[in-house]
Amino acid sequence: MRPSGSTRAFTLLEMLIAIVIFTLISVYLYKSLATLNSTNRFYGEKLRSISHDHKILKTIYLDLSLAVIRSVFVVSQDEHFDVILMQTKNSVHRRTMPYVAYLVLENKFYRIESSQQLSYPFNEDQEMIVDELGEMEHFRLYSSKTHFLLDYEPKDEDPQLMKIRGLNY
Numbered sequence: 001m002r003p004s005g006s007t008r009a010f011t012l013l014e015m016l017i018a019i020v021i022f023t024l025i026s027v028y029l030y031k032s033l034a035t036l037n038s039t040n041r042f043y044g045e046k047l048r049s050i051s052h053d054h055k056i057l058k059t060i061y062l063d064l065s066l067a068v069i070r071s072v073f074v075v076s077q078d079e080h081f082d083v084i085l086m087q088t089k090n091s092v093h094r095r096t097m098p099y100v101a102y103l104v105l106e107n108k109f110y111r112i113e114s115s116q117q118l119s120y121p122f123n124e125d126q127e128m129i130v131d132e133l134g135e136m137e138h139f140r141l142y143s144s145k146t147h148f149l150l151d152y153e154p155k156d157e158d159p160q161l162m163k164i165r166g167l168n169y
Helices: 012-065
Strands: 073-076 082-087 099-105 108-114 129-143 147-154 160-165
Touching (some): 012 147, 012 160, 082 129
Antiparallel strands (some): 082 099, 108 129, 129 147, 147 160
């Protein structure tokens, strides 16, 4: 029988068991948090890549769909790459009716925007802004009277086809 007024405390064995259980739960939670951070980093990089690719495709789509009638010229560099020259209503650099060119040099994909008409090969005296859009394995443009067919293959990705209807046709 217990004397009145005495309190019951945890034994040393009970305290050790509680500490071991707490440690196991903490290790499990730490590993879960580390896995969650790693997964978030991976999917964040994938989302940035997809967002960048989407922005490039949106720019190309707007350039071609808003191109001035009969201003789109395609110059073949070789069997894998074309140079596209056009005047469009779409501007990335806040110009009115800019002249735009797309080309691939050493597998780097570029968009060139100028307020002056562009010709290929480019004149060094022309004022232009050059944006590097990434790496490209294949870039060809085929056109009909009302549509464009863009055949492209970014590096380390599957080949893509995009049909674009010119809005100014």
